[in-house]
Amino acid sequence: MKEVIAVVRMDMMNNTKKGLTESGIDSFFAHEAQGRGWGFVNRKLIEGVEEGYEEAAALLGEKGKLYPKRMITVVVEDDKVDDVVETIMACNRTSKPGDGKIFILPVADGIRIRTGETGKKSIE
Numbered sequence: 001m002k003e004v005i006a007v008v009r010m011d012m013m014n015n016t017k018k019g020l021t022e023s024g025i026d027s028f029f030a031h032e033a034q035g036r037g038w039g040f041v042n043r044k045l046i047e048g049v050e051e052g053y054e055e056a057a058a059l060l061g062e063k064g065k066l067y068p069k070r071m072i073t074v075v076v077e078d079d080k081v082d083d084v085v086e087t088i089m090a091c092n093r094t095s096k097p098g099d100g101k102i103f104i105l106p107v108a109d110g111i112r113i114r115t116g117e118t119g120k121k122s123i124e
Contacts (some may be wrong), residue, residue: 001107001123002124004084007033008074013070019091023083027123028074034066037097043078067098075107075123097105 008016013030020028023119026120074084085102110122 001074001110001120002081003075003076003107004066004072004076004081004088005105006074006088006092007035007069007102008072008088009070009094009098010070011091014099016070016088016091019087020072020084021041021068023087025074025076025080025084025087028072031073033071033089035069036065036067036083037101059120061124069100075110077120077123 006016017030042072042101072088076084081104085104088102111116112122
């Protein structure tokens, strides 16, 4: 099993939910999140802030703020990972900075609390 974690724009969430459902992925989690990528931040200013320079903090201004995002978590069998990734990419690609990121992690096991089922049965 694999866990696919995607961080996407807030305004793309409905499109993503629809795409996942149409792809046969009905079970997933969505969390409110905040974050930013390196493209939005001047690294030299960040270094100045970390060193305690007030001028750098003042110059950082709005570029240092966190942006609202959605974090989607999907646990699927290994053979469905590519479909999930392709769907999320298709639903969220605007070709502009801020489209998001996708991470794929191994999952050792899953347990359905209600029945005690484990492994593949826990996510079916």
